[in-house]
Amino acid sequence: MIGIVLLILVALLAVWIIRTAGWRFATKRLAQAALILLIVTFGTTWLLRLSVVDEKINEALVELDLPAESGPCIVALGTGADRESVLGCVDDLKLDRPVYVQYGSWLGSMFSGDLGFAQYRTQIPLSKVLGDRAPRSLLLFVYSQLIALGLSVPAGVWAAYQAGKPGRRFPPTWLLPLIIAGAGALGFVAGWSGLAIAILAVLVPTYLFFGYKGGSGGDGLVNTSAFVILSIPAFVIGESLRYFFAIRSDVYDLVGYISPTEGLWDHARSMWLPSLVLGLALSPVYLRLLRSDMIANLQQDFTAVAKAKGLPNWWVLFRHVLRPSTLTLLTVAGLNIAQLVNGAIITEFIFDLDGVGSYFLEAVAAKEFFPLQTLVAIVAILFVGTNTLVDIFYSAVDPRVRADDEK
Amino acid sequence: MLALVLFASACGSSADEAVTGAVDEVEDVVTGDGEGDNGAMEEDADDSGMEEDADDGAMEEDADDGAMEEDADDGAMEEDADDGPVYGGTLTALLEAESDTWEIPGANCAVSCITVMRTVAEPLTIVNDAGEVEPFLLETYETNDDFTEYTLTLRDGITFHDGTAADGAAMQRSLQEMAQGLLQGQVLVDLVDGPDSIELVDDMTVKLTFSRPYATFGYNIAERTGWLIAPSYWDDPERAAALMVGTGPFKMVEWTRGEQTVVEKNDDYWRTDADGNALPYLDEIVFRPVPDVSTRLATMEAGDADYNMDSFGENSAFWEGEWLDNGGRLLVPSDDRETTYLMFNNAAPPFDDPQVRRALAHCSDRDEYMAFRAPNDTLANGPFAKGALGYLDDTGFPQFDAEEGNRIFDEIGRPELITYGTTNVPSNLLTAELFVDMWSKNCGLNVEIDQFDQSELITKAITGAFEVFLWRNHGQGNPGLEFVWWHSRHASGLALNFGRIIDEDIDASLEQIWATTDEGELDSLAQDINRKFGSEVYNMWLNTTEWANPYQPNVHGVGVLDTPSGNRAQTGVAGRSWLSQAWKDAS
Numbered sequence: 001m002i003g004i005v006l007l008i009l010v011a012l013l014a015v016w017i018i019r020t021a022g023w024r025f026a027t028k029r030l031a032q033a034a035l036i037l038l039i040v041t042f043g044t045t046w047l048l049r050l051s052v053v054d055e056k057i058n059e060a061l062v063e064l065d066l067p068a069e070s071g072p073c074i075v076a077l078g079t080g081a082d083r084e085s086v087l088g089c090v091d092d093l094k095l096d097r098p099v100y101v102q103y104g105s106w107l108g109s110m111f112s113g114d115l116g117f118a119q120y121r122t123q124i125p126l127s128k129v130l131g132d133r134a135p136r137s138l139l140l141f142v143y144s145q146l147i148a149l150g151l152s153v154p155a156g157v158w159a160a161y162q163a164g165k166p167g168r169r170f171p172p173t174w175l176l177p178l179i180i181a182g183a184g185a186l187g188f189v190a191g192w193s194g195l196a197i198a199i200l201a202v203l204v205p206t207y208l209f210f211g212y213k214g215g216s217g218g219d220g221l222v223n224t225s226a227f228v229i230l231s232i233p234a235f236v237i238g239e240s241l242r243y244f245f246a247i248r249s250d251v252y253d254l255v256g257y258i259s260p261t262e263g264l265w266d267h268a269r270s271m272w273l274p275s276l277v278l279g280l281a282l283s284p285v286y287l288r289l290l291r292s293d294m295i296a297n298l299q300q301d302f303t304a305v306a307k308a309k310g311l312p313n314w315w316v317l318f319r320h321v322l323r324p325s326t327l328t329l330l331t332v333a334g335l336n337i338a339q340l341v342n343g344a345i346i347t348e349f350i351f352d353l354d355g356v357g358s359y360f361l362e363a364v365a366a367k368e369f370f371p372l373q374t375l376v377a378i379v380a381i382l383f384v385g386t387n388t389l390v391d392i393f394y395s396a397v398d399p400r401v402r403a404d405d406e407k
Numbered sequence: 408m409l410a411l412v413l414f415a416s417a418c419g420s421s422a423d424e425a426v427t428g429a430v431d432e433v434e435d436v437v438t439g440d441g442e443g444d445n446g447a448m449e450e451d452a453d454d455s456g457m458e459e460d461a462d463d464g465a466m467e468e469d470a471d472d473g474a475m476e477e478d479a480d481d482g483a484m485e486e487d488a489d490d491g492p493v494y495g496g497t498l499t500a501l502l503e504a505e506s507d508t509w510e511i512p513g514a515n516c517a518v519s520c521i522t523v524m525r526t527v528a529e530p531l532t533i534v535n536d537a538g539e540v541e542p543f544l545l546e547t548y549e550t551n552d553d554f555t556e557y558t559l560t561l562r563d564g565i566t567f568h569d570g571t572a573a574d575g576a577a578m579q580r581s582l583q584e585m586a587q588g589l590l591q592g593q594v595l596v597d598l599v600d601g602p603d604s605i606e607l608v609d610d611m612t613v614k615l616t617f618s619r620p621y622a623t624f625g626y627n628i629a630e631r632t633g634w635l636i637a638p639s640y641w642d643d644p645e646r647a648a649a650l651m652v653g654t655g656p657f658k659m660v661e662w663t664r665g666e667q668t669v670v671e672k673n674d675d676y677w678r679t680d681a682d683g684n685a686l687p688y689l690d691e692i693v694f695r696p697v698p699d700v701s702t703r704l705a706t707m708e709a710g711d712a713d714y715n716m717d718s719f720g721e722n723s724a725f726w727e728g729e730w731l732d733n734g735g736r737l738l739v740p741s742d743d744r745e746t747t748y749l750m751f752n753n754a755a756p757p758f759d760d761p762q763v764r765r766a767l768a769h770c771s772d773r774d775e776y777m778a779f780r781a782p783n784d785t786l787a788n789g790p791f792a793k794g795a796l797g798y799l800d801d802t803g804f805p806q807f808d809a810e811e812g813n814r815i816f817d818e819i820g821r822p823e824l825i826t827y828g829t830t831n832v833p834s835n836l837l838t839a840e841l842f843v844d845m846w847s848k849n850c851g852l853n854v855e856i857d858q859f860d861q862s863e864l865i866t867k868a869i870t871g872a873f874e875v876f877l878w879r880n881h882g883q884g885n886p887g888l889e890f891v892w893w894h895s896r897h898a899s900g901l902a903l904n905f906g907r908i909i910d911e912d913i914d915a916s917l918e919q920i921w922a923t924t925d926e927g928e929l930d931s932l933a934q935d936i937n938r939k940f941g942s943e944v945y946n947m948w949l950n951t952t953e954w955a956n957p958y959q960p961n962v963h964g965v966g967v968l969d970t971p972s973g974n975r976a977q978t979g980v981a982g983r984s985w986l987s988q989a990w991k992d993a994s
Contacts, residue, residue: 059872075862080588256667359665
């Protein structure tokens with residue numbers, strides 16, 4: 001049933017692509033997508049099988065008159081493993097067959113809509129586990145993307161607008177070491193808390209100072225801030241904010257994930273901080289990309305024409321310049337679909353969200369090949385599908401792309 | 408952002424540990440290894456140590472009075488009885504891992520699973536705070552002289568959560584299902600005729616017949632094997648994913664894997680507390696699996712959970728220091744402790760030679776190990792902790808003496824290469840590097856580290872594809888429960904006697920242990936085993952493992968269970984405890 005639904009969805013998507021971007025584009029993209037999926041899934045199958053090769057274990061298994069490939073079954077069965085159950089498991093999972101036979105068997109299951117089990121020992125359906133976990137990861141991803149875009153787009157537009165403009169002079173360079181020395185001394189006297197307060201006391205006025213007619217200084221400040229955030233690993237951001245908002249104060253409750261069905265307000269309260277963490281981690285990249293493209297497009301003739309027509313600056317920026325500047329941003333945002341699984345893992349752990357990322361790791365640790373292959377396939381489909389859609393959006397956003405493609 | 412980072416890092420060591428430990432803990436969770444004192448192995452997420460509870464049923468031998476919650480810093484004691492229980496409220500308990508399934512016969516039901524199950528299912532017998540087995544769900548529990556026949560009679564008037572009667576047929580069914588399980592079946596493997604040896608005698612009575620003396624059976628049915636589970640659960644075709652149906656003070660009403668397990672008050676619960684008050688006190692317990700140990704710590708610190716379990720050695724300073732200073736509470740641990748040790752493969756070179764094992768022990772400065780890797784734990788010279796049956800101050804285990812170690816190696820020759828296996832968890836690797844360094848510097852040994860994924864640990868142990876690696880086990884109270892780990896009949900094939908210990912004396916002692924319930928005899932026989940381990944150096948004992956079960960200041964009754972006979976049950980061991988009679992101050 002799921003397979004039929006998926007086929008229908010793919011068909012509808014194909015129709016839409018053909019109508020929007022032309023049949024040549026559609027054929028080319030879909031064929032590429034299918035090839036990529038085949039390579040990714042088969043490659044995953046093969047690599048997973050390679051990963052279990054431990055010669056010592058294989059030798060020990062053969063000495064015990066068990067197939068050398070029994071390792072994953074012993075992992076699955078644990079201390080309950082006996083000869084009979086191990087052999088049964090090997091047969092069920094076809095571990096003693098060539099990798100292409102295993103792949104074919106898996107592919108056949110996928111097309112028939114059977115996603116298999118999440119764990120061999122308990123035979124709990126993978127669809128159930130994904131049904132429980134996927135919404136959390138998806139929502140985390142969506143919220144974090146919204147936050148990242150919400151932070152990076154205004155900041156990027158503003159920074160690009162300020163770039164190259166005369167503005168406020170930064171206080172004399174010789175003052176900078178004095179400021180740093182003073183903050184350090186205060187930190188030495190008052191401890192880390194005092195130093196943190198001192199830094200805030202310096203930063204806030206600085207942002208205010210350059211926020212108003214900051215010119216190139218303001219652009220520089222935004223860039224510097226982006227680099228600072230970019231240089232802090234996501235888990236440090238997560239742990240720090242968790243400590244500050246959950247332990248030091250009681251602003252955030254560490255209650256894990258609360259579903260929207262249990263109350264939108266409670267759901268929001270459970271998701272805002274992890275989303276902020278991931279959003280902060282993503283925002284500097286978006287900001288930098290957007291800023292660069294905006295600066296380039298601000299120098300284009302169409303911008304000059306728009307200004308010459310007397311259009312207000314904000315209209316020029318957001319209506320004329322922002323749109324063609326989002327191409328790179330869209331591409332990266334599309335690539336970040338992979339964050340749905342791997343990028344959010346640490347955030348899921350820190351905030352106990354138990355999404356797809358953490359299940360992925362559990363499956364890797366437990367050497368559950370079939371669920372892993374299925375997960376990889378799903379992520380690959382999402383990845384390829386999203387990026388295909390992004391390519392389509394290019395055509396819609398920038399007619400020049402469509403014209404190039406039709407040549 | 409930088410300011411916040413600085414501010415956070417300024418505000419307490421727990422944050423530092425949490426930050427630096429986050430990578431380890433993520434990796435721990437990644438590898439499924441619980442990072443206990445020095446990194447070990449467990450099939451639960453971040454708990455360290457090989458907790459193989461399945462085959463013999465873990466035994467919680469807590470000699471301490473479970474009602475006493477001692478403030479470790481100043482010795483202040485809290486007497487629950489003085490305060491009196493408050494009815495109502497929800498307790499949030501953090502678990503170190505999610506349970507795969509509640510289908511106990513085949514499940515690896517470790518600490519987290521046991522903690523939940525103890526609220527919804529009850530055992531046939533229970534071990535009291537004097538270490539004795541007494542009936543719990545059973546009215547009577549009788550055995551013949553040679554411990555080959557057991558007659559179990561249930562109490563009247565107990566019902567399952569689905570309203571059906573807990574009677575002899577249900578007990579027979581439950582035990583038969585256990586006997587057929589992959590894991591619990593190993594507890595009942597000596598039944599004369601398999602599950603058919605579990606006979607229904609009358610409406611409330613079942614008889615089991617074993618082919619050999621099985622004196623520890625009463626202890627086995629004081630936990631997993633003895634949990635009485637409703638026939639409706641066994642009949643459920645999808646029981647692997649089904650909610651548990653038992654007789655406990657709470658009913659399982661929700662199980663969202665990875666998110667929470669919710670148990671609600673059982674209004675028809677049969678037992679009262681020691682003062683005759685109805686049980687349970689709480690309306691609800693919410694169990695949240697949080698594999699990341701730093702997240703659990705942070706959640707407790709933030710006051711967003713009421714109870715926790717933690718075996719991560721690096722957190723013990725926090726729980727015993729700052730946590731208690733701020734009014735938090737810790738469950739008093741049992742005398743029975745798990746032991747961390749280096750497990751040798753005694754059936755394969757080089758450790759099939761007792762002289763090699765002895766010499767290596769002489770080459771190992773365990774005090775150095777303790778200082779660097781387990782500063783808050785106690786050095787172990789055997790598998791039994793102080794206060795437990797079988798404990799000895801001096802087991803004859805070789806002490807650090809590099810000169811003697813070198814002398815032996817000079818005499819017998821040094822192994823060409825020793826392979827020290829370790830999981831790829833950073834803490835485990837640190838321990839491995841310490842020993843490698845020690846052995847090569849002290850005795851000129853050539854040692855390599857073989858790193859592997861956590862998931863391969865069990866496989867290597869079961870198949871014997873190892874020479875030596877770090878392990879954690881034992882401390883189950885009754886020494887008979889160690890049978891499967893030490894008896895030679897479990898040393899072949901896919902062996903649970905991972906160390907492949909084949910020792911006639913140990914076999915004989917274990918078999919005698921299985922033929923007696925006399926505490927003096929058990930102690931004496933266990934000491935014999937302890938001395939044998941000391942002289943033969945089948946394992947290199949390192950330290951006992953300390954668990955922390957912290958709970959909030961407004962929570963009471965943790966670890967308390969009043970038995971029908973008027974005694975108290977043992978508080979718990981290795982992170983497991985009772986929440987059945989917990990209550991919270993009125994808010």
